[in-house]
Structures are given as structure tokens and as C-alpha cells.
Amino acid sequence: MKPALDLHSASLQLQGRAVLDEVSVSVPFGTHLAVVGRNGAGKSSLLRLMAGRLKPTRGQVLLGGLDLAALPGPQRARQIAVVHQHEQAHGQLRVRDYVALGRIPHAAAPPCESAQVVDASLAHCRLTALQDRRVGTLSGGELQRAVIARVIAQQPRVLLLDEPTNHLDLRTRADMLDLLAALDVTVIAALHELSLVQRFAHRVLLLDAGRVAADDAPARVFTPELVRGHFDIDVFHLPLPDRARPVAVFEAPEPVRSS
CATH class of the missing domain: 3.40.50.300 (P-loop containing nucleotide triphosphate hydrolases)
Incomplete structure (x- = not known):
């Protein structure tokens, strides 16, 4: 491919x-x-x-x-779908209508097909129960999930x-x-x-x-050499009991203190 x-x-x-x-x-x-x-x-x-x-x-x-x-x-x-740093959404839009904006590039698709895509996008982002809420009433995390649901609906x-x-x-x-x-x-x-x-x-x-x-x-x-050289911080790869691979932990170096 x-x-x-x-x-x-x-x-x-x-x-x-x-x-x-x-x-x-x-x-x-x-x-x-x-x-x-x-x-x-x-x-x-x-x-x-x-x-x-x-x-x-x-x-x-x-x-x-x-x-x-x-x-x-x-x-x-x-x-291609894009999510910007500061997404703007009209606060009075229902969540479902906001997610349906992702279907604009597919205006030629049958309405029933677009409705099914929107349903699936809402479900994937755990927004089905919130679909009739106004976007302006969402928390920050809920709004970000609505943004992702919108771009998923764009397919x-x-x-x-x-x-x-x-x-x-x-x-x-x-x-x-x-x-x-x-x-x-x-x-x-x-x-x-x-x-x-x-x-x-x-x-x-x-x-x-x-x-x-x-x-x-x-x-x-994320090797110690690359991370220190490019970000001026340290990285530690720590094993955790419930993780299949070590977790990278990033920490600023300890300041040099005068005695």
C-alpha cells in the first residue's frame, strides 16, 4: 500500500x-x-x-x-482532517449537529449513511448520552471528545x-x-x-x-542522550507491574546547589 x-x-x-x-x-x-x-x-x-x-x-x-x-x-x-490547538465551536449547537459538521465533505452521501456515521462517531467518543446537549455546556474534556467525534465523522x-x-x-x-x-x-x-x-x-x-x-x-x-541533548531534561524508563513495557518518565535535572 x-x-x-x-x-x-x-x-x-x-x-x-x-x-x-x-x-x-x-x-x-x-x-x-x-x-x-x-x-x-x-x-x-x-x-x-x-x-x-x-x-x-x-x-x-x-x-x-x-x-x-x-x-x-x-x-x-x-x-485529511485537522484538529487545531484552539478549536472554536458555536456554543448553541447541539453536540450531534456539531459532530455532523464532519459530514460536509461527504454531502453527496445518502442522509441515512451520514446519520449512521454520526451515530458511530458519537458512540466511539462516548457522547451518545450527550448528543442533545448544547456544545457550550460541555466540560473541556467533553468538548475535546466532541471535536474528535467530528473529525471521525469526516472519515x-x-x-x-x-x-x-x-x-x-x-x-x-x-x-x-x-x-x-x-x-x-x-x-x-x-x-x-x-x-x-x-x-x-x-x-x-x-x-x-x-x-x-x-x-x-x-x-x-527517547534515549537519555537524545532527550538531554534536545530538551535539556532527563528520561528514565521505569518498569511498572501492570504495564507490558517500561514507562518513560521525564524530569528536569537537579539544580547544582552551592555548599
Whole structure:
């Protein structure tokens, strides 16, 4: 199967500044990829390239083997869904109507088919009992689940998320990533909280000043050397009784105290 997304030496300049430099990455269908790096490393810009919102200054972005920049907007919308850092939703909309917005790219589908897709999306995100609530009455975690239900209803092949766990508590962050991990689509998420990466990601792409510094399984990217070198923090891989693999714990180094 052709890669869901394939970047060939993609570079991006914005306002004369190099934001991404010769990024090459192939993301097969069904892969869950976490994009990490310091602030300003180029994570959001990379997602915008992958969404077709920006065109590379040099290089190419392919979707299923086709030039993403050449695809019409409606065709891209049937293939790629995007969740931004700060999603806006009209507070008076019912949850079901908000989730149904994901069906806009599939306007030609029979109404009964779209209704079934919306039902399934609500159920997947545990929102069936809340479907008649107004969006403005939802808690932060419930709203984020509604956002995910909306993009699931879009039935994309690729789901792009820019810091989807911002402003959520630890339990809600974990629930959000568990929802993503259960999706049988390509999921690419820029994450700020490194400790959550292993919960859903098959691979980690580490960016440093717009370049790929590492692209591998979480355990091979989150090594003490790489983590200390790129984030100036320490990582410890700790075994837990109920986990199949060690859990990565990130901690700032102890300050040097004068005697």
C-alpha cells in the first residue's frame, strides 16, 4: 500500500525565514506518529504542510502517491482532517449537529449513511448520552471528545492534530490519546507533553530547528542522550507491574546547589 503521507525533501520558508529544511518522512497508512520538539522547532508548520494548508518552498508532499498541492480542496477534505490547538465551536449547537459538521465533505452521501456515521462517531467518543446537549455546556474534556467525534465523522484517511491535549487535566489527556490510539487511520499529532507520547504513538518524529533529528520507535528516540541533548531534561524508563513495557518518565535535572 502506498504511504498515506510522503514528504520528499520538503522545505518551507515563511517571511524569508527557513522554518522547515529538507524534511523527508514516509508515513504508511495506519501509523500513529507523534511529532515532538522544542517550541519553534517547526511542528505546527509541518502539520500545515501535511494538511495542504501550506505549499513547500522546495520538495514535495504526496498523499497516496499524489501531489497534495495539486489536489482540489474538497478532495483533500475527504482524505485529511485537522484538529487545531484552539478549536472554536458555536456554543448553541447541539453536540450531534456539531459532530455532523464532519459530514460536509461527504454531502453527496445518502442522509441515512451520514446519520449512521454520526451515530458511530458519537458512540466511539462516548457522547451518545450527550448528543442533545448544547456544545457550550460541555466540560473541556467533553468538548475535546466532541471535536474528535467530528473529525471521525469526516472519515479521513489521515488525522492531523496540533497539541490536542492542551488545557486538559492528566486523566482527560490520557483518555484523549486512548481514543486516538483506537483509530484505524493514520494519526499524526504534534505533542508538547512527552510523557504522553508512548500512550498512542508507534513512531516519534523529533524536529530540531526545522530538521529531522530522529524518526523511530518511542523507545529508540527517547534515549537519555537524545532527550538531554534536545530538551535539556532527563528520561528514565521505569518498569511498572501492570504495564507490558517500561514507562518513560521525564524530569528536569537537579539544580547544582552551592555548599
